[in-house]
Amino acid sequence: MTSPRRSAIAVRRPIGVAGSGGSVAGSLIRRLGASRMVTNTGAYLLGTVINRLFPLLLVPLYTRVWSTGEFGAWGFCMTVLNVLLIVSGLGLDAATTRLYYDHHDPHEIRRFLVVGFVLRIAVAVGTALLLFAPLVMIWPWISGGAIPPLPFVPLLLVGSSLQAVVAFNLANARAERRARAFIQIQLSQALLQAVASLALVLAGWGAAGAFYGYAIGAGIVALAAGARFLRRNHTPGPLPWGQMRENLAYGIRTLPVAMSTWLRRMADRVIIGRSVSMTDLGLYQLSASGMAPLSVLMGAFNAAYLPFFYEKRRQGEAALPLIAAMDMAIVAVLAMLSVAVMAVTPELIRFLGPPRYAGAAHMTPALVLAVMLDGIQLQFTKELMFHKRPGLASWMTTPPSLLGVVANIILIPHYGAIAAAWIAAIVSATILIGCIAATRRVERTGHDLRRLALACALVAGYALAASEALPVTPFHLPALAVRLGSGALACAAILLILAPGNIRTVLKALGH
Incomplete structure (x- = not known):
């Protein structure tokens, strides 16, 4: 008696089933490479x-x-x-x-x-x-x-x-x-x-x-x-x-967004140097250098991703599920990179500067959080840019940035440079919320906002712990183990929050 043939469907494990992690990872790597x-x-x-x-x-x-x-x-x-x-x-x-x-x-x-x-x-x-x-x-x-x-x-x-x-x-x-x-x-x-x-x-x-x-x-x-x-x-x-007029008209409307980025990330340096001292500014500058690896990766990836986004976006609403899934995947990677930088901040600061810069380690987690929130915000403002609505993005970014400058002028003389770091994070969070609301007015993109909010809250909590609670002695094995262990748990939680469903959508698209 011949044995029944095994169906190919019967032995195929769906994405996300236990034991299929290696095959999923291999499939993802192959499709990414192609x-x-x-x-x-x-x-x-x-x-x-x-x-x-x-x-x-x-x-x-x-x-x-x-x-x-x-x-x-x-x-x-x-x-x-x-x-x-x-x-x-x-x-x-x-x-x-x-x-x-x-x-x-x-x-x-x-x-x-x-x-x-x-x-x-x-x-x-x-x-x-x-x-x-x-x-x-x-x-x-x-x-x-x-x-x-x-x-x-x-x-x-x-x-x-x-x-x-x-x-x-x-x-x-x-x-x-x-x-x-x-x-x-x-x-x-x-x-x-x-x-x-x-x-x-x-x-x-x-x-x-x-x-x-x-x-x-x-x-x-x-x-x-x-x-x-x-x-x-x-x-x-x-x-x-005559093309100059169109270029200038579009470009000038994006100028408030760029200026608000400067106000969020750099005007605080002018205020610190002007109202405190250049020495304090040196500490703050080094803490900002600590966030530089994440800022570099975020800015580079968004600049590289835009041509693909515009090309896909011209396909109409059919591309929205893929774009939303890719955005959530980008957010997951960005959040995990942020946690990783926070976990090794004391070592990073010690590498960048001699021991007299040790105080910069307390400011870096808040600045890393601000950079992460800015990166997430770009996933929404690019929709406004596609629809040629940069003015709407300007309204969402400029007022909070100006309020942040006012807060810096008031608080930095009393609390020092650490106030600027946390003000930057708060302003970035406010702008992110505003940009999400503005994007949803123009088009419903399909992003899962509840999962996004939960992931952001998790990273914010880790930033607060890294700044105020976790040990910050550089290259001290017990302290490093605590920071890396807690960071690994945070990264696992981020994956559980953001990965389900989005990986499947991206894999399906890459397979074509």
Whole structure:
């Protein structure tokens, strides 16, 4: 008697059944490796991480070569540089990335890009010229007289103008999915700036040497990338100069969102340096450097993910379940990375600076929490950007950021820099709630908000424990075991909250 044939269905284990973890993991890895989205995103992620990693690796040198006050002065100038990059950009890089997908004819795309390139340079140079005299005049007031305006003001303005050319070429490469060019620009800039800054700082140029190095690296890359862009996009005939109005209209509407990001993450440094001391700012700056690995990964991934998102989003409502599942998967990874950084914060701070910076370890968990909440917020604001509603995102981000500045002005003189760290987390949470509400007004995206809220609350609780309750002695095995053990439990809970259902949806999509 022949035995009945075993059905293939009978031996196939569904995702999530006990004992199937290895097969699920293997399937996930194979599908991820075959996915064009994942390979492209991975390339962009690698380039951005490398670009951001080199400055971070210089921090341990700066903290040991400079005094705490001089390191604080460097952090203050970096804060000003970041706001100059935002103001001189006018949101034009975001406009290039988004409006690129409204054009289809190759000749039309080249004309669009050339006009955008000319506009980007004109705005950056014009902004630098307009801001030079006012910035020199108010510099002693905003720096508390601790930093001379020369050579820092010219260096910051020149650096921001040169970076405009680099940033436009990065936005162009990302929109066109030219991962190789994207990585080349990021890597060459990181290497040149790191080498030039390192040489000048070691030669005794102080904090100014770091900004000379920044300008040198940005200038070389801007010339090379700009020349390659013009060769690649040479187009005869008249150009659609009217396109500038659309670029500016879209870009300026995104400017409040970018400015609110600066207000949340960097205005506190100006207030600390102005109302407390550059030494306290040095401690706060190092605690912010402790959150840098997470911030780098988050920013790099979101920048890399946007082209895929816009492409999928053009497919209509059919893509919403996949996008929601991918967003929740991103949130899960982001939350677990946040917990991991919090768990090793004392060791990270000890690596970045000598023992006199030990107090920074108490501020880092709150700043990491703020970065995580900002990353989650981006998963919702990108929907508003797709629907060309950046003004709505601005209303959700700007008022809480301004209230955060007011709270910093009131509380920092009384409670010190630790107040700024927790205010940043509270403001980020408020903005996240507002952006979710705004997105749901435009479109119901299918995100499970209850599970999202539970995961955020869990990470917030761990941040509070890491800052106030868990042992913070660096490289002390019992203390490290407590932090790693509690962090592992928190990560397991995050997976249980966010993974069910979303992994299956992503796997199914990657299988096609």
